[in-house]
Each structure stands twice: as structure tokens, then as C-alpha cells.
Amino acid sequence: MDALNATDDISQVVILLEANPYFWGGRSNGAHSTGPANFTFDRFLEHVLLFINSLHLLNQANRIVVIATGATSCAYLYDSNAAELSENARTARVSKKLSVVEKITQKLEDFMSKEAVYDLNQGTEDNRYSLLSGSLSMALCYIQRILRGPSPHPLPRILCLQGTPDAPPQYIAVMNAIFSAQRSLVPIDACIVGNHHSAFLQQATHITGGIYMKPPAPEGLFEYLSMVFATDLYSRKFLQLPRASGVDFRASCFCHKKSIDMGFVCSVCLSIFCKGQRTCTTCNAIFAPSKQPNPAAAAAQKRKVS
Amino acid sequence: MPNVRVVSRNFMEMVAALPAAKLDELYGSPWTCQAVVRSLPPLAKQYVLRLLFVEAAVSSKSIQDWALPDALNKHKVAIDKLEQLRVLIEATERRKEVSYKLNPRLQKQLQDVLKTGGGVPRESLPASFAARVPSLVDLENYAMKQWEAVLLQLVSSAFAEASTVPMNSTLTATFQRAGLITTPKGKEPPKITDAGFQFLLMDxxxxxxxxxxxxxxxxxxxxxxxxxxISFLLELGFLNIGEPYNLNTLSPMQQNVIKELAALGVLQIQSGTKDRWFIPTKLASNLSASISETSGVQPGEGFVVVETNFRIYAYTTSKLQAEILRLFVRLEYQLPNLVVGSLTKESVSTAFASGISSDEMISFLSKHAHPHAAKKTPVVPETVTDQIRLWENDRNRVQMSPAYMYKEFPTVETFEAVDNYARDIGALLWDEPSTQRLVGKAERHEEMRNFIRRQSSAPQRR
Structure with a gap:
């Protein structure tokens, strides 16, 4: 009974919830707003909770995990599996009665207060960005545990609800997470609630075979979630689903984390640099100055010289 | 095992068979609505979710556009199922095209479920009762024990001498209705039927x-x-396992049902000084969940090891399991926790005679395989499965079909014409040109007779 039943529609959905206080807070101030002003975090959460309930409605065996992606940390908010696991304890009987909504809001409050503490300790340099790489890794770790667990396991997938723009410093970590998701056949879906397209997630969905979507009207988020992202992997074979119109394949350089169209690639470890180097900073390979540099490199060389 | 699915699906077919008014009435309960939605094929579930907040009627064409062109069959199955269960109602529009609406009652209930997150149908009793409630492990043991007792009753009718278990009259009646045991004639005790044997091997x-x-x-x-x-049974499935619920607040009809279900091990009744309460067991959650495809997962550990020399070792203390094995295995000796037997031609043939098929035996053996044996592929050695199938084929050497024999044709030409015609229409079963005789299928006799008439001769027929 190793292989899953072909008609199984049971899913393990890991939702990465955008919970960057600066993103949602900046919105109401309207100062450097990155999204539609009338879509607040409360509304966003309402839509997501409805979505979680509808996943439970579709199949009682569906398992849902929610991970908050903050500016400085990530945390598990909800695990539909955990309630069942801790059933044996008498004390758990009481806590189990809390509804999904209560559980999530309670955890979210804890999370936010922790975020505030971290924030005081650290600089506020990069708080425009959320820790996508962190929450993706947590999701993949969780899924690995499911995949290695008892054999008939539900089909896992990840849904990123991303609002903040891509964080260039996380490029390598995010790409590594994407490739590991691809290896374990976990599709990454992405729903962008902010104003900017995310090149990271476009690539993630493209590579892992997930769905990428930026709803034109985030106020109707639930509609998009239920129409598109509630579709289990089995039903996806039979339904028309949105396709990405174009994918931003640009890579970021390893030295300054800028996304570039053209650059230098280490011939040994394939690291990408925006400027020519004598040695590779990743693998320490020494580049012999070539007599016949390729045209792109030559152009860059010239620019650098002049 | 194909018949498993038929059985579990049938319950929803029963729901579908209810008259429209009653069905609509059922959808007044959020629990029925949820159970019905969860029983739907995956594609149909997606349709329900997509239509959930749509008030206006949606034309069938735009629903069809959701599906990929290759998946048209799946789409039709989904729509049929939805219509059968009156989840989708055809809305009459002025224009000719068909359009659908969700059943308004169901729609409202499901919307509420989404908004509130479901919860449980009724409040469990306060925590002060919790101390007297058995632990989940005890509860599961209780459920399994009750259920085994039920099956033992069935088994005991298979072996006339072992009628030590007192018969429960409701159960016997139910078994009889299901055709699992024969209705007693005179003083003869009821005997188990073919269907009953097959029933024992199901999960x-x-x-x-x-x-x-x-x-x-x-x-x-x-x-x-x-x-x-039905709505009460479905509601039971949504209660939390292992929590006490008050029995006294139920209607008399529901109390009756509870008592009968307790005999099956679906729930346990406890009573205190003043109150009585019931605790749903794992079996109860199956009431609403069993339609899901994962029902193939067997609760409890496997215990059977099958060796290539047809030996079977079953590590079990359960009398029931030993009895079930006895259906097709010759038991050699029984130790307190181990039953040893072997598959022999005689034992397997007896099972075939009782209507158990080779597939059912093999699937029973592989489903209940001991964890160590389950790691091997194939779980049951090929030599054994092949031999069981060969033994089954042995029984099917003779095939019966109603037939007519045509003989004493006037000329060789007529015989050949008739012979060729019979071959062409696929009616020919046997022919022998030397004696000019042939045998054709009974259901094609009309055509054969007309053809022979047209040959303008009158052959004798028997």
C-alpha cells in the first residue's frame, strides 16, 4: 500500500501567511503603501480563515498547517494534525474545543508580540521584506516529516500568500528551497496580495508546477482562493486553471544580491557575479585571465575599464 | 476489492433515492450537508465550493468550461452525481440553455459552516464527567470487542456446532435482511450465506x-x-471521539438508535446516578468518513504471515480472526497467541464452494499481513496467489449456457449456410460438420430460426 490511491483528493496544505507588520501597517498609514489601501490585515485574515474552513469542508482528512512569515521570524500558527495527536492528554480535551479561528488568532498575537521584541533588538534595515526563505524551509521540513511518516500520507502542497516584495538577500536560500521542493515533488502555489509581482515565486511555481496568481482585486481574495487554490492536486488534472503569463527568470548575483540580466558565471560552481572577479568567492577557484573573452564579458570588461 | 466501494457508495445512493422533499428537508441539517459534500467525487466537491457564494444560476456551459476538454467524462459524472443528490438544481430560465443553482438550503448551511468553522453538533458534558470516561485506548478496545462479537455471531452460524454466543434478535434480523444468513425454515438454525462469507472478509x-x-x-x-x-446517523459522525454526550436530551427515537448502535460498538453508554451519557468510539467517526477513499486503511495491526510452502502463521488472540481464517485455511494448531494452519486444496475449495473468490482471500491475506511480512513485495508469495487462482480456475472448467441444437439438415449446403450464418452473428457454440449438427446460443434462437426458415426447408429442432 505504498503508492497512494490514484483517486485520492486528500491534501496536506501548508499556508505561508504574510504577517509582516510593516507591510500591513504601512498600508493603513498610506505613507509608502505597497498594496490597495482598503485591504487590511483583518480582512485578509478573514478570507484566509474562510479558506481554511472550506479546505476542512472538502475532506475531513485534509490537513492544514499555517506558518506566519514575519519580518524577522517565522512561526507555526496552526496545525490541524496536532489536535489529533495530543488527544490522549486530558488537558488537551479542553484546549481542543477552541475553534480554528480562536487558535490562529491567539497564536498570531503571540507571534506579533515576539516580532516586536526581535525588532527592538535588531536594526530595522530590512523590515520591508518578509522571511520567505525561512517559512518555505519550515514548510518543507514539515512536509518531509509527513513524507517519511506512515505510508499512506496526503499529497502535500505549499501555498504562499505573499505581500512584500522579493528580498534580494534571500535569493540563494529561496532558490535552494524551491529546488528541494521540486525534488520532493511538492508544488508551490503563490497568491500575491501586494502590488508587486514576485520573481522568486514566479520561478518557484514554474519550477515546481504550482499556480502563480496576482489577484487584480485583493478584496475578493476568498473567491480566488476557493476557485483556484482550493483545487487539490488530483482535480488539477481535470480543471482549467490560470497559467502564468510570463516568468521573470532573472537571477540575482551572489556578490551584491542584485537581479541582473547578464553577468559572470563561475565555470566551476556556477555562482553568478555582476562583476568580473579574480577568484570565485563561493568555491575559491582562480580564474585565469582568458585571451578571448566572450562578447558579454568583454562588454562588461570595457565598461569597467572606462 | 471492488465491492467495498460499491457498498460504501451505496449509502449515498440511498440518500439520493429519497424523495425530493425529504432530501431538501435533510439539507436543513449542517451535518448532513457536510457529509454529503464530503462523499462527492473530488471534481464535484470543487464545483460545490466554486458555486458556494454564487446566488445567480450558472449556465451548464460555463460550468463545463471549468473542466479541461479531456476530462469531459469526469465532468459529466460529477454533474450527474450533484443532480442526483439535489445539490445542484436545474434552474429554468427564459433562454433554452440549462443552468444550475446550488440547493438554497444546502448553500445556506454550508456558508454558515464556512463562517463558523463547523464545530460539533452538540455540546459535550462538562469536564466533571471526564474523569469517569474511559481512555481512548480502552474505548477503542471496547469498540473492537463489540464489533468482533457482532461478527462472531455471524461466524457462529457458519459452524453449527459453535453456537455458544447468544443471538441478538435485532442483529439477526438485520443479517437476514442483508442476506448474510438464511431465514430459518422451521426449527433449523439460520445458516450463513455466500454473501455472508464475503462479508466476513471485508474491512x-x-x-x-x-x-x-x-x-x-x-x-x-x-x-x-x-x-x-439518516441525518442523526450522519450527525453522530461529527461528534468528538471519546467525549461524553448527554443521552437524556435526545428524542425517544434517537435514544433507541443509540441503544442499537451501542450493540455494534459504535458508541458506549454509561450511566451515573442521575444522568446517562454516550461516548462515540472510533467506529462512529467512520459513519460520516467511511466514504472517503482512505477507508482501505485497516485499523489495528496486521498479524498474518504467509510462507511460500502454503503455511500460514497468524499472531492473534482474537477468536473471530481465527474463525475467519478457518473459512479457507486448514487450522493445524492453536496456541494462546498464535494460530498455525495451511492452505490446502480442500480448504480453499470449501471456501470456493461457500462463494468466496480467490481475490477476496488474497486481499484478506495481504491486508492483514504482519508488519514484517508487509514490507516484502509481494506481500503474499506469488506461488501461493497463483496456486489459489489455479484452484479457482479448476472449478470453472465447465461453462453453462442455455442453447438450442440444430440437426438433420436436408442438404450439406443448408447446413453450411446455417453454420456460417451462426458463426457470423456470434451464436455458434459448437458444430460438427461430419454429422451435420450444431449448437447455438438460446438467446439468438429467433434469428437462427428465421434464417433456417428462409432457407425454405423445415429442419427439425429440439
């Missing part, structure tokens, strides 16, 4: 469903409203 969920289905089917005879019964 627990399918067994439970078949019993419950018969129970519901017989509800009308006993003066119960089947719609009310």
Missing part, C-alpha cells in the same frame, strides 16, 4: 456500512422516519 468500515445501510432500509418498517434516522 471493518465496509462491514459497518452494510449493516447500517440495512438498518436504515428497515427503519420504515419499524415506524421510523428514514430521513430523520
Amino acid at each position: 471493518t468500515n465496509s462491514q459497518l456500512w452494510q449493516i447500517v445501510r440495512e438498518y436504515v432500509a428497515s427503519a420504515e418498517d419499524r415506524g421510523m422516519d428514514s430521513a430523520e434516522l
